[in-house]
Amino acid sequence: MNIEIFLGRFHPLIVHLPIGFILLAFLMMLWSKKSDKGSFNQAIRFALLLGAVSAVLAAFLGWLLAADGGYDENTLFWHRWLGVGVAILTTIAWLLHTGIIQSNPWPLSAALWGSVLLIAFTGHFGGVLTHGSNYLVQYAPTFVQQMFSADNSGETEILLPSQPDSIAVFQHLIEPILNSKCAGCHSETKKKGGLVLTSQEGILEGGEEGEVLVAGNAYKSALFERVILPKNSKKFMPPKGEPLTFAEIKLLEWWIDAGASFDEQLTANPLPHDMKALLLRNFQVDVSRKPHYERVQVTQASEAALDKLSAAGFKAISLSADNHFLEVKLVESSISLDQFKSLLEVQEQVTWLDLAGKGITDPMLQVIARLPNLTRLKIEQNAITDKGVQALEKLSHLEYLNLYATEITDKSLASIKEIKTLTHLYLWQTHVSEEAIDALSQERPALVIDKGFEFNNIN
Numbered sequence: 027m028n029i030e031i032f033l034g035r036f037h038p039l040i041v042h043l044p045i046g047f048i049l050l051a052f053l054m055m056l057w058s059k060k061s062d063k064g065s066f067n068q069a070i071r072f073a074l075l076l077g078a079v080s081a082v083l084a085a086f087l088g089w090l091l092a093a094d095g096g097y098d099e100n101t102l103f104w105h106r107w108l109g110v111g112v113a114i115l116t117t118i119a120w121l122l123h124t125g126i127i128q129s130n131p132w133p134l135s136a137a138l139w140g141s142v143l144l145i146a147f148t149g150h151f152g153g154v155l156t157h158g159s160n161y162l163v164q165y166a167p168t169f170v171q172q173m174f175s176a177d178n179s180g181e182t183e184i185l186l187p188s189q190p191d192s193i194a195v196f197q198h199l200i201e202p203i204l205n206s207k208c209a210g211c212h213s214e215t216k217k218k219g220g221l222v223l224t225s226q227e228g229i230l231e232g233g234e235e236g237e238v239l240v241a242g243n244a245y246k247s248a249l250f251e252r253v254i255l256p257k258n259s260k261k262f263m264p265p266k267g268e269p270l271t272f273a274e275i276k277l278l279e280w281w282i283d284a285g286a287s288f289d290e291q292l293t294a295n296p297l298p299h300d301m302k303a304l305l306l307r308n309f310q311v312d313v314s315r316k317p318h319y320e321r322v323q324v325t326q327a328s329e330a331a332l333d334k335l336s337a338a339g340f341k342a343i344s345l346s347a348d349n350h351f352l353e354v355k356l357v358e359s360s361i362s363l364d365q366f367k368s369l370l371e372v373q374e375q376v377t378w379l380d381l382a383g384k385g386i387t388d389p390m391l392q393v394i395a396r397l398p399n400l401t402r403l404k405i406e407q408n409a410i411t412d413k414g415v416q417a418l419e420k421l422s423h424l425e426y427l428n429l430y431a432t433e434i435t436d437k438s439l440a441s442i443k444e445i446k447t448l449t450h451l452y453l454w455q456t457h458v459s460e461e462a463i464d465a466l467s468q469e470r471p472a473l474v475i476d477k478g479f480e481f482n483n484i485n
C-alpha cells in the first residue's frame with residue numbers, strides 16, 4: 027500500500043470544499059455591502075476560516091497526488107502554484123478579517139477578489155490535467171468549438187513533411203505518439219516500470235520485465251500489447267490520460283510488424299492498402315504516388331517540331347487532350363544518329379519512348395539521356411551495351427526500363443541502380459548474372475525485376 031497516493035486520491039474530492047466556502051464568503055461580502063453590514067460579519071469570518079483550512083488541506087493532498095506522476099508538466103506547474111496561491115491568499119483574508127493582521131478594509135476585499143480569481147484559474151488547469159484541454163468544449167456547438175479551435179479527436183498533433191518520400195516512419199509518426207502519450211511516465215526522469223520511451227536506446231533496452239519491442243511481431247511486443255488491453259486492465263497503457271486512438275494503434279502495429287526500424291522512410295517498403303487509407307484519412311498523406319507526367323505540366327510541342335520528328339521516322343501522340351506529354355514510337359528501322367537527334371525537338375514533352383527492335387546503337391542513348399521527363403523507355407531487342415546504358419543514369423524520372431534481349435552485363439546494373447525512381451526493370455535474355463540481380467533486389471526491394479524464363483536450363 028502506498029499511503030501517499032492513497033491520501034492524494036482524496037484531492038479531487040476535497041478541492042470542492044474551498045471552492046464552495048470561499049465563494050460563499052465572497053458572495054456574503056458583496057451582499058453585506060448593500061445591506062446591514064453587521065449581520066454577516068460572523069458568518070463571513072467562519073466561511074473564510076473553513077475556506078482557508080480546506081484550501082490548505084486540498085493543496086497538501088494535491089501535492090501528494092502529483093508525486094504519482096503522469097501529468098503534463100507545464101499544466102501541473104500552473105495548477106500547483108495557483109492552488110498554493112489560493113491557500114495563502116485565503117488564509118491572509120481570514121487573518122485580515124479577524125483583525126490578527128490590522129489594516130483598513132480594502133486589503134481584505136482585494137484578498138477575497140484575488141482568491142476567487144485564482145480559484146477559477148486553478149480549477150481550469152486542474153480540469154485540463156484530468157480531462158484534457160478540450161473536455162469543456164468537446165460537446166459544445168460547432169461554432170463554440172471553432173472559437174476554441176478544439177481538436178477533439180484525441181489524435182496526437184503530428185507535423186509531417188509534405189512529400190511522402192521525406193517522411194521518416196519513426197521520427198515523424200511513431201516518436202510523436204510516444205512523446206505525447208507515454209513520455210509523461212517513461213522518460214529519463216520518470217522511468218515508470220524501469221522503461222524509457224523517449225529515446226531509441228530506452229525503447230530497445232526495455233523495462234523491468236525485459237524487452238518491450240520484438241521487431242517484426244507487434245503482438246509479442248509489450249509496447250504494443252499494453253495499449254490494446256481492455257481499458258480497465260491493470261496493465262493498460264497509458265493508465266492515465268488520453269489512450270491511443272485507433273489510427274495511432276494501427277501505426278504502432280504496422281511499424282513494429284514492418285521491422286521497427288528507427289531510420290526507414292515511409293516509402294522504403296510497399297505499404298499495405300489499409301495503411302495507405304489510414305495515412306490519407308488521418309494524416310492527409312497521399313502515398314499513392316501519381317506518375318511524373320501527371321504531377322508536372324509542359325507546354326505543347328510546336329507543329330514544326332512534330333513535323334521534323336515524323337520526317338525522321340517517329341510517330342508521336344499526346345497522352346491526352348489536356349496533357350501535352352508525348353508518347354513517341356520509332357517506326358522506321360536503323361535511322362541515322364542525326365535523324366535520331368530530332369527527338370530533341372520535343373525534349374521536354376517525351377515521356378514514353380518506344381524504340382524496341384529498331385537498330386538502336388549506344389551513341390543514341392546519349393541523346394535519350396537528354397530527355398528530362400522520360401518515364402518509360404523501351405529499348406529491348408537492340409544491340410546496346412553497358413557503355414550506352416551508362417548514360418541513362420541521368421534520367422531522374424524514369425520508372426520503366428525494358429532492356430530485354432540486349433548485350434548488357436552486370437556492369438549496367440551499377441548505372442541502373444542510380445535511377446532512384448525506377449519501379450520496373452526487364453532483363454530477360456541479357457548477360458546479367460543471377461547474383462547481380464539478387465544483389466540489386468536486396469538493395470531495392472520495391473523494384474520489380476523481370477528476368478523472364480530461363481531457356482538456358484531447358485534442354
Ligand code: HEC
Binds near residue numbers: 270
Ligand atoms: C501515467 C503514467 C504512465 C503513462 C502515461 C504510461 N505508462 Fe507505461 N507504465 C506505467 C507504470 C506505473 C508502469 C509499471 C507498472 C506496470 O508494469 O504496469 C508502466 C509499465 C509499462 C510497461 C512495462 C515495462 C516493464 O518492462 O515493466 C510498458 C511496455 C509500458 N508501460 C508502455 C507504455 C506505453 C506504450 C505508454 C504510452 C502509450 C505508456 N506506457 C504510458 C505508467 C505509465
